Amino acid sequence: MPTEEGQGPLAKRTVEQLKKLEENLSARLHQVQAAGLKLDLTRGKPCAEQVALSDALDGFLAGKYTTESGQDVRNYGGLSGIPEARRLGSELMDLPADNVMVGGNSSLSLMFQSVQFALQKGLWGAGSAWRGEGQDTSKIRFLCPVPGYDRHFSICESLGIEMINIPLTDQGPDMQMAEALVKSDPSIKGIWCVPKFSNPTGCTYSDLTVERLANLANIASPDFLVMWDNAYAVHGVIEDEPLLNIFDLAVHAGTLQNLLVFASTSKITFAGSGVGFMGAETSVLKNFLSHLQYQTIGYDKVNQLRHALFLKNRLAEHMQSHAEIIRPKFVAVQSALDSGLAEDDVAKWTQPRGGYFISLDVPKGLATRIVSMAAKAGVILTPAGATFPYGKDPNDTNIRIAPTFPKLEEVESAMDILILCTRLASVQQLLLGKL
Amino acid sequence: MPTEEGQGPLAKRTVEQLKKLEENLSARLHQVQAAGLKLDLTRGKPCAEQVALSDALDGFLAGKYTTESGQDVRNYGGLSGIPEARRLGSELMDLPADNVMVGGNSSLSLMFQSVQFALQKGLWGAGSAWRGEGQDTSKIRFLCPVPGYDRHFSICESLGIEMINIPLTDQGPDMQMAEALVKSDPSIKGIWCVPKFSNPTGCTYSDLTVERLANLANIASPDFLVMWDNAYAVHGVIEDEPLLNIFDLAVHAGTLQNLLVFASTSKITFAGSGVGFMGAETSVLKNFLSHLQYQTIGYDKVNQLRHALFLKNRLAEHMQSHAEIIRPKFVAVQSALDSGLAEDDVAKWTQPRGGYFISLDVPKGLATRIVSMAAKAGVILTPAGATFPYGKDPNDTNIRIAPTFPKLEEVESAMDILILCTRLASVQQLLLGKL
Numbered sequence: 047m048p049t050e051e052g053q054g055p056l057a058k059r060t061v062e063q064l065k066k067l068e069e070n071l072s073a074r075l076h077q078v079q080a081a082g083l084k085l086d087l088t089r090g091k092p093c094a095e096q097v098a099l100s101d102a103l104d105g106f107l108a109g110k111y112t113t114e115s116g117q118d119v120r121n122y123g124g125l126s127g128i129p130e131a132r133r134l135g136s137e138l139m140d141l142p143a144d145n146v147m148v149g150g151n152s153s154l155s156l157m158f159q160s161v162q163f164a165l166q167k168g169l170w171g172a173g174s175a176w177r178g179e180g181q182d183t184s185k186i187r188f189l190c191p192v193p194g195y196d197r198h199f200s201i202c203e204s205l206g207i208e209m210i211n212i213p214l215t216d217q218g219p220d221m222q223m224a225e226a227l228v229k230s231d232p233s234i235k236g237i238w239c240v241p242k243f244s245n246p247t248g249c250t251y252s253d254l255t256v257e258r259l260a261n262l263a264n265i266a267s268p269d270f271l272v273m274w275d276n277a278y279a280v281h282g283v284i285e286d287e288p289l290l291n292i293f294d295l296a297v298h299a300g301t302l303q304n305l306l307v308f309a310s311t312s313k314i315t316f317a318g319s320g321v322g323f324m325g326a327e328t329s330v331l332k333n334f335l336s337h338l339q340y341q342t343i344g345y346d347k348v349n350q351l352r353h354a355l356f357l358k359n360r361l362a363e364h365m366q367s368h369a370e371i372i373r374p375k376f377v378a379v380q381s382a383l384d385s386g387l388a389e390d391d392v393a394k395w396t397q398p399r400g401g402y403f404i405s406l407d408v409p410k411g412l413a414t415r416i417v418s419m420a421a422k423a424g425v426i427l428t429p430a431g432a433t434f435p436y437g438k439d440p441n442d443t444n445i446r447i448a449p450t451f452p453k454l455e456e457v458e459s460a461m462d463i464l465i466l467c468t469r470l471a472s473v474q475q476l477l478l479g480k481l
Numbered sequence: 482m483p484t485e486e487g488q489g490p491l492a493k494r495t496v497e498q499l500k501k502l503e504e505n506l507s508a509r510l511h512q513v514q515a516a517g518l519k520l521d522l523t524r525g526k527p528c529a530e531q532v533a534l535s536d537a538l539d540g541f542l543a544g545k546y547t548t549e550s551g552q553d554v555r556n557y558g559g560l561s562g563i564p565e566a567r568r569l570g571s572e573l574m575d576l577p578a579d580n581v582m583v584g585g586n587s588s589l590s591l592m593f594q595s596v597q598f599a600l601q602k603g604l605w606g607a608g609s610a611w612r613g614e615g616q617d618t619s620k621i622r623f624l625c626p627v628p629g630y631d632r633h634f635s636i637c638e639s640l641g642i643e644m645i646n647i648p649l650t651d652q653g654p655d656m657q658m659a660e661a662l663v664k665s666d667p668s669i670k671g672i673w674c675v676p677k678f679s680n681p682t683g684c685t686y687s688d689l690t691v692e693r694l695a696n697l698a699n700i701a702s703p704d705f706l707v708m709w710d711n712a713y714a715v716h717g718v719i720e721d722e723p724l725l726n727i728f729d730l731a732v733h734a735g736t737l738q739n740l741l742v743f744a745s746t747s748k749i750t751f752a753g754s755g756v757g758f759m760g761a762e763t764s765v766l767k768n769f770l771s772h773l774q775y776q777t778i779g780y781d782k783v784n785q786l787r788h789a790l791f792l793k794n795r796l797a798e799h800m801q802s803h804a805e806i807i808r809p810k811f812v813a814v815q816s817a818l819d820s821g822l823a824e825d826d827v828a829k830w831t832q833p834r835g836g837y838f839i840s841l842d843v844p845k846g847l848a849t850r851i852v853s854m855a856a857k858a859g860v861i862l863t864p865a866g867a868t869f870p871y872g873k874d875p876n877d878t879n880i881r882i883a884p885t886f887p888k889l890e891e892v893e894s895a896m897d898i899l900i901l902c903t904r905l906a907s908v909q910q911l912l913l914g915k916l
Contacts, residue, residue, distance in 0.1 A: 089557065097546075097555035104783065105540025111532075120532035120751040122524065150585050151781045158776040197778075204775035316555040319783035340639035341593040343632075346586045346781065348539065348754035 055391035056469075056476055064477050071470040075423060078463055083424030085460040090245065090402035091451040092317055095371050099364060100315035106356050111348065119347035125335050128347050130354035135323035137361065138279055138309040141293040145325050147335065150345045153310035153322035157273060158201050160306050160324065163337045164235070164271060165205055169330050170303065174269060176235050189227060189237040191219040193405060193433035193444045195245040198238040198275065202435070209435035210234070214244065216396075218251030221258040228266035236271040237262070242289045243278035246433050246446040247405040248398020250287040260295035263304035272296075274307045280365045281313060282400040283376050293325065302327040311353055313402065314364065321353045369400075375449040375457045379404050382458065386465035392472040404447040405433075406464075412471045413442045419467040425460045490826035491907055496915050499908050506905040510858060513898055518859030520895040525680065525837035526886040527752055530806050534799060535750040541791050546783065554782035560770050563782050565789035570758030572796065573714055573744040576728040580760050582770065585780045588745035588757035592708060593636050595741050595759065598772045599670070599706060600640055604765050605738060609704060611670050624662060624672040626654040628840060628868030628879045630680040633673040633710065637870070644870035645669070649679065651831075653686030656693040663701035671706040672697070677724045678713035681868050681881040682840040683833020685722040695730035698739035707731075709742045715800045716748060717835040718811050728760065737762040746788055748837065749799065756788045804835075810884040810892045814839050817893065821900035827907040839882040840868075841899075847906045848877045854902040860895045 051070060052063030059067070111120045113128045126132070127148025135146040149156045160169070165186065168174030177184050186207045190199055191214040202209050210227065213220045219237065228234050239259065241251045251259070263270040274292055296302045305327070311320035326334065357364065376398070383395050383406070395406045408416055413430035420427055428446040431439040447464070449457045486505060487498030494502070546555045548563045561567070562583025571578040584591045595604070600621065603609030612619050621642045625634055626649040637644050645662065648655045654672065663669050674694065676686045686694070698705040709727055731740045740762070746755035761769065792799065811833070818830050818841070830841045843851055848865035855862055863881045866874040882899070884892045 091557050094553060094556075097553070100555070101544055101546070104542045104544070104546075104787070107539045109536055109539070111536070111539075118529060118532070120535070120754060121529075122526050122747075122752045152777040155777045197775075200775050204772075312557075316783055317557045318779050319555060319781045337639075340632075340635050342587040342590045344753050346754045346784070348751055349781070349784070352539070 054389060056472055057391065061477065061480050064473050064480070068470065068473045068477065071466060071473065075419070075466055075470060078423045078466065081424070083459065083463070085424055085456050085463070086426045086452060087448050087457075087460050087464070088426050088428050089451065090313070090448045092313055092368075093371065093451050093453070096368055096450070097316055099367050100356065103315060103352055103356055106352050107348070111351070113351060117347075119351045122343050124347060125339060125342070125344050126331070127345065128350050128354070131321060131350035134321075134354045134357060135309065135325065139276060139293075139307045139323060139325045140279075140291050141307060141325045145293070145328060145331065147324050147331055148345060148350050149322035149324060151312070151318055151320055151322065151349070153275070153277070153308045153312070153324070154197055156322050156324045157198070157275065157308055158204075159338060159341075160334060161201055161207070161236070161271075161273070162205060163334060164269070165207070167337045169271075169333050170269060171333065176269060185233050187231065187234045189219070189224055189234060190435050191238065192435070193246050193439075193446070194238060195240055195275070196432045196437075198273070199435045207235075211435060211440070214247060214249065216247070216249045218244075218249065218255035219259075221255055224262065225258065225265060228262060228270065232267040235267060235269060236273055238273050238275070240275050240277060241292070242276055242287065243281055243398055243401025245277070245401065246403040246444075247396045248401045248403055249396065250289055250399075253290050256290040256292050257295055260292050260301060260305075261299045263301040264299060270304050272305050274305060276307060276309050277313065278401040279309055280361060281368070281402070282365070283369050283373050284399040287399050303330055306330070311357070314361075314368075315353060315356070319349070321350055372450045374454050375452075376404070378454060378457050379447055379449050379461055382461035382465060386462070387468060390469060390472065393468055402448060402450055404449065406445040406447055406468075407443045408445060408468050409472050409475055410441045410443050412468075412475060413439060413445050416464070416467045416471050417445060419471060420464055423463045423467065425463045427464070489824060491911055492826065496912065499912050499915070503905065503908045503912065506901060506908065510854070510901055510905060513858045513901065516859070518894065518898070520859055520891050520898070521861045521887060522883050522892070522895050522899070523861050523863050524886065525748075525883045527748055527803075528806065528886050528888075531803055531885070532751055534802050535791065538750055538787055538791055541787050542783070546786070548786060552782075554786045557778050559782060560774060560777070560779050561766070562780065563785050563789070566756060566785035569756075569789045569792060570744065570760065574711060574728075574742045574758060574760045575714075575726050576742060576760045580728070580763060580766065582759050582766055583780060583785050584757035584759060586747070586753055586755055586757065586784075588710070588712070588743045588747070588759070589632055591757050591759045592633070592710065592743055593639075594773060594776075595769060596636055596642070596671070596706075596708070597640060598769060599704070600642070602772045604706075604768050605704060606768065611704060620668050622666065622669045624654070624659055624669060625870050626673065627870070628681050628874075628881070629673060630675055630710070631867045631872075633708070634870045642670075646870060646875070649682060649684065651682070651684045653679075653684065653690035654694070656690055659697065660693065660700060663697060663705065667702040670702060670704060671708055673708050673710070675710050675712060676727070677711060677722065678716055678833055678836025680712070680836065681838040681879075682831045683836045683838055684831065685724055685834075688725050691725040691727050692730055695727050695736060695740075696734045698736040699734060705739050707736075707740050709740060711742060711744050712748065713836040714744055715796060716803070716837070717800070718804050718808050719834040722834050738765055741765070746792070749796070749803075750788060750791070754784070756785055807885050809889050810887075811839070813889060813892050814882055814884050814896055817896035817900060821897070822903060825904060825907065828903055837883060837885055839884065841880045841882055841903075842878045843880060843903050844878070844907050844910055846877045847903075847910060848874060848880050851899070851902045851906050852880060854906060855899055858898045858902065860898045862899070
């Protein structure tokens with residue numbers, strides 16, 4: 047219909063058509079700016095309806111503060127967590143409860159501490175620190191599949207670990223590159239993985255990828271760590287996706303001492319008031335706890351018991367309720383992208399079946415500009431580059447969309463504006479090249 | 482009556498009397514050993530009746546998960562804590578709420594992190610780390626009043642900070658020694674303080690001591706830290722004792738940037754499921770949080786709100802209930818020591834008005850032996866030396882008594898055995914000297 051603007055891929059339109067389109071899009075953007083909206087697609091936060099699914103948590107113990115083995119959870123003691131909670135971790139991470147420790151409200155803290163301990167103290171006994179105390183200034187490196195989770199990268203940055211980008215394909219990290227790198231460089235001591243419904247693309251690692259990751263430590267430095275942050279293990283939204291069990295594969299490959307698995311209830315019950323878990327080979331776990339004991343007497347066992355009882359035998363049903371709440375928002379994002387951007391053929395985006403994010407790749411060099419345009423129009427997005435180490439997206443192309451927290455109408459409005467900004471910036475870039 | 486054993490101070494008795502006494506005490510010890518008791522005076526844990534005072538905590542929110550300002554505590558966000566909880570910290574630590582951050586369940590973690598940040602990252606801006614990254618192997622030292630809290634000393638040990646013992650008098654740390662040391666040695670960067678009902682002697686620092694501590698940073702290295710662990714701020718048992726407000730004094734002395742104050746609800750509500758607090762000058766607090774943000778998105782705000790509401794306007798009354806439960810145990814310890822050891826004149830002990838501990842000094846060189854004798858007779862005590870850096874009591878003289886957790890009858894039985902072992906070991910030591 048809008049013949050003056052032309053049709054089909056932007057790249058194939060005439061300068062006149064692009065100019066007309068720019069004019070129309072600019073006019074619409076001005077309208078939107080005038081409306082003074084305040085929308086937020088920033089963080090992977092559950093919405094109020096989601097956290098309300100767990101409102102029964104406070105009071106769930108009904109005055110019974112003892113574990114099945116008779117331990118009083120109100121008192122001190124027990125650095126590795128109560129048995130009930132270790133079993134919940136075992137269920138979430140699909141590994142034996144003996145290999146599980148239960149932390150506080152943050153699995154991120156467990157990740158930080160495990161990297162810090164590996165670096166400064168050693169996870170494999172005396173003398174195993176990546177970088178000893180004092181004069182040792184060894185360069186330590188990590189592989190970072192990109193785009194990825196900003197807080198993983200911040201841990202490395204904070205601890206002075208150099209990060210090497212490797213592409214995250216729709217099968218998981220580029221394993222050929224990963225294998226070549228670790229083989230040639232023993233200063234590479236780890237890789238960050240969000241193996242299921244990955245942050246931010248939503249991809250789930252293929253069987254072959256998981257198998258190669260389980261074997262990676264056999265060709266890497268012997269003190270290599272696979273940081274397996276399975277944050278979205280039970281977070282199917284459209285539908286669940288299978289993920290191979292890396293724990294079993296690591297046993298088979300003889301690399302169990304090189305694997306640390308993480309999970310939490312942050313996106314199951316209350317974000318920030320849940321329970322974090324770590325899974326590891328038992329001697330590694332023991333070494334971790336031997337360093338941790340200087341920092342704390344133990345974690346919140348009342349909250350551990352509360353969570354273990356609340357989620358017992360109803361985890362799947364509970365996650366189904368989450369999916370029902372956020373599914374319309376995921377659908378709305380996809381549908382907006384399909385109808386708003388497909389024809390232009392300038393951007394591509396992922397179609398995750400679960401997790402918390404959708405990843406949008408805009409034309410090279412435009413992500414920062416689009417995020418800034420959207421902000422002026424009232425839509426806050428995760429800063430461009432945030433999904434890359436050091437906050438630097440070398441192509442300035444990736445934008446993370448987090449649709450769970452806002453209301454459905456807000457997601458729709460925000461997506462309209464994001465698409466408008468993406469189109470306008472793309473048209474302007476094309477015109478700049480053509481003029 | 483027992484004329485064969487003699488009377489009065491052991492040191493004045495004859496060899497014959499001591500031999501007879503040894504015989505009788507040994508016989509009693511054999512009887513006790515045969516009884517196979519299992520008693521524990523080890524840790525400063527509240528007893529079941531004490532933690533039960535807070536049983537209403539779980540469920541106290543009654544479904545209302547919002548702060549007074551409308552924040553949803555079930556979701557992410559807020560590294561420094563919700564306003565209600567900061568005010569609770571303000572009340573406990575007696576300093577402005579703006580100077581308070583709220584942590585997780587462990588003030589020990591906040592202490593560990595603050596020392597680690599001061600050491601590796603700096604609490605006073607760029608370049609202020611005590612020991613920079615990489616090649617800096619500077620020796621860093623801390624003053625440790627002894628006897629003191631083992632977990633403070635473990636933090637230093639874990640972080641490679643050298644500890645210097647200074648005596649803890651009944652007025653607090655020996656300030657003349659502290660001042661002389663910090664003046665002559667800029668590698669001394671901090672001092673550990675439990676200023677009220679100190680662990681383990683129960684002493685409360687005198688006004689003059691607190692004033693001199695508030696001024697200590699003026700003669701010490703400019704990046705000196707007073708670690709003010711006010712763990713027993715509201716823990717009068719026999720009666721409360723006044724403690725000067727070091728925050729106000731530090732403002733006056735211009736040393737507020739050198740002061741970190743800590744408190745927690747661990748011994749108010751549930752040990753291990755409470756809320757920890759840190760108080761500091763605002764820019765120091767900001768720097769602390771800037772390092773902390775790499776480790777966690779935020780602490781458990783649901784538990785913060787629960788605690789703030791539960792303790793609102795009833796902290797004093799609640800602590801009175803605690804005192805009533807443990808007062809008989811404190812009295813029993815004192816009465817056992819008075820009637821069992823006073824006449825012998827070989828040991829001395831503290832008479833705290835509050836807190837969690839009583840400190841017993843046995844004859845030089847006997848603490849380890851007495852703890853071991855008591856263990857064989859069924860009474861577990863904190864390992865001798867635990868109240869000193871590196872677990873080494875140079876005089877092998879100090880034994881920490883923690884009477885809160887066991888039942889009153891158990892405290893009485895355990896004290897009988899501890900006194901029996903102390904007397905027997907003392908008699909044997911005297912005999913060895915005389916024969």
